[in-house]
Amino acid sequence: MFHIAQHLIAILALSVALPFEVTTSCLPAKSTQPTSHDTLVVQNVLLIDGTGTAPREHMSVVVQGSRIVAVGGVDDIVVPEQATVIDGAGKFLIPGLWDSHVHLGKSRENSLPLFVANGVTAVRDLGGDYRSVISWRREIEAGDRLGPAIFTAGPILENQTNIERMQRQGMVEPVSRTRLGIATPEEATQAVEFIAALGVDFVKVRTVASPEVFQAIAAACDQHNLPLFGHSVGPPEDLLAFGQDCLEHSFLPPLTERGQEEREKLFKRMALADVIVTPTLAARRLYTDSQENIDRIVSDTSGEYDTRRKYLAGYLIEDWREQAAERKASQHVLERILNLLPEVDRDIREMKQAGVKMLAGSDTAVVLVFPGFGLHDELEQMVTQLQMTPMEALLSATKHAAECVGVQQTRGTLEVGKVADFVLLTANPLDDIRNTTAIDSVCLAGKWYPRRELDSMLQDVADRAAQERRQRNTAATNSHDGAGSGSLDLPNGVYSLETAAGDISIPAKLALQFHDDRYRGWLKVELPSPIYFALQSTPLSGEEIEFYTSSPAIRFTLAQADDQLRGDLQLTSDRRFQLTGAAVAVAELPDDFAQC
Helix, strand or coil: CHHHHHHHHHHCCCCCCCCCCCCCCCCCCCCCCCECCCEEEEEEEEECCCCCCCCEEEEEEEEECCEEEEEEECCCCCCCCCCEEEECCCCEEEECEEEEEECHHHHCHHHHHHHHHCCEEEEEECCCCHHHHHHHHHHHHHCCCCCCEEEECCCEEEEHHHHHHHHHHCCCCCHHHHEEEECCHHHHHHHHHHHHHCCCCCEEECCCCCHHHHHHHHHHHHHCCCCEEECCCCCHHHHHHHCCCEEECCCCCCCHHHCHHHHHHHHHHHHHCCCEEECCCHHHHHHHCCHHHHHHHHHCCCCCCCHHHHHCCCHHHHHHHHHHHHHHCCHHHHHHHHHHHHHHHHHHHHHHHCCCEECCCCCECECCCCCCHHHHHHHHHHHHHHCCCHHHHHHHCCHHHHHHCCCCCCCCCCCCCCECCEEEECCCCCCCHHHHHCEEEEEECCEEEEHHHHHHHHHHHHHHHHHHHHHHHHHHHHCECCECCCCCCCCCEEEEEEEEECCEEEEEEEEEEEECCEEEEEEEECCCCCEEEEEEECCCCCCCEEEEECCCCCEEEEEEECCEEEEEEEEECCEEEEEEEECCCCECCCCCHHHC
């Protein structure tokens, strides 16, 4: 898979590289205008600084630019002239919250303000559509998009057999773009090298073909100085021996057969090795809610049954529908999981008692885990299900989260010199962890968003979700004879395109089939050795359709202008090629189209 992209780049390298264009036309409108003075002071507040020390009353926090420059008693802090002063009397200040298990590639860009509106100022993205996620991160850092700080894994590492199974059964998720299949230790080394070059913060592994592959992944992560996070892909001894840094969810199957004494020794070894665990309790609604309730909420676009539903549309809802259908068709698996949950919880509680640190991660993108809101559900579950104290839960969503990705020197607590991410609450979260939802205002990298601006963010997201639903309904209504709507109105068939490499014209063939509000097909570049890319489009909307390709390193978009097609084949961030052709099919789909 990696070699295909490299081969195509090498063959076309003689062409002149086109500049990579970044546009902001599709970015959410900046309807929110945060208070943005050079100096901000939160005065006379009860401070819960995230270090684990006792809360302090009558404190003030001074921010200049994006950093905290002073923390002290209200009588000890001199308020600078022209500073914006926020009265914190009777309120509670906590560090910005982290959701340490999200999948932004599924929740998509419209979900990003939902995190901020919920006081989530940083997220740990555990893999998926890395190209989009990294692009959103750049836009956020440049101030062109509203959203939390993003720390991401890039594509998810999987057993190649698992990838093939997913592709056979067909999924809403474009697996070839979001996951990398690995069959051998050599491929593991190549995969991590590929991921490291993307500029990710860590590596996520979900399944492995063998212990040797797992060991090779871990060794390559060490070589590239990347933390390794992931599922339980082997016995706990392998996790410790190979150096996995964070365990997502827990051990599956649970460690019941080992006995309490053996588990205690193992968990103490994990604590000494600084292994962290993200229980993702909020995601269990996929198993614990009734099928009726899941179906009702997924179908409820107005938010009648759950007000948070109105903020969602598009790809995430398609994926939720698929999850709900899979659950309905797998009752025997559901029953087995439900029977195992008490033992899983026992393991997690014993790990915590042995000193293993926990992270608050919602697993956003799992059905009924709402972006931003899900973190608060997770905190509540950590207190009620795992018997954590509210302070311990807060640390799991602040200090420990920053430590996990190695940014504890700049984030995670309210201390001088750190990024000014914090949340002002109207109720004490140490009395009731559910009070993390009592948000008065949010400070994101020094920008202050009062309640009215947070409400405006939420309304903007709801409006965009409603607009997307209308566009999708129009696309479905207007589709005809196997043709799509939106920017494309093409019958099923094979289309002739060409691109240029220097003075050489290179022909290409594009096969398209419309089904379920999207196109599927393949692109064949007629090189001396023809190269195929399997294609699957995103749901139709807007003026340009993006296709997921069979190589995660390659992006293909297609637009139609009257009787002409314009394709854009992007190989790297600074090398792309234009393909053009007539919007008239030159042949019917081949008989073996489904296998292409």
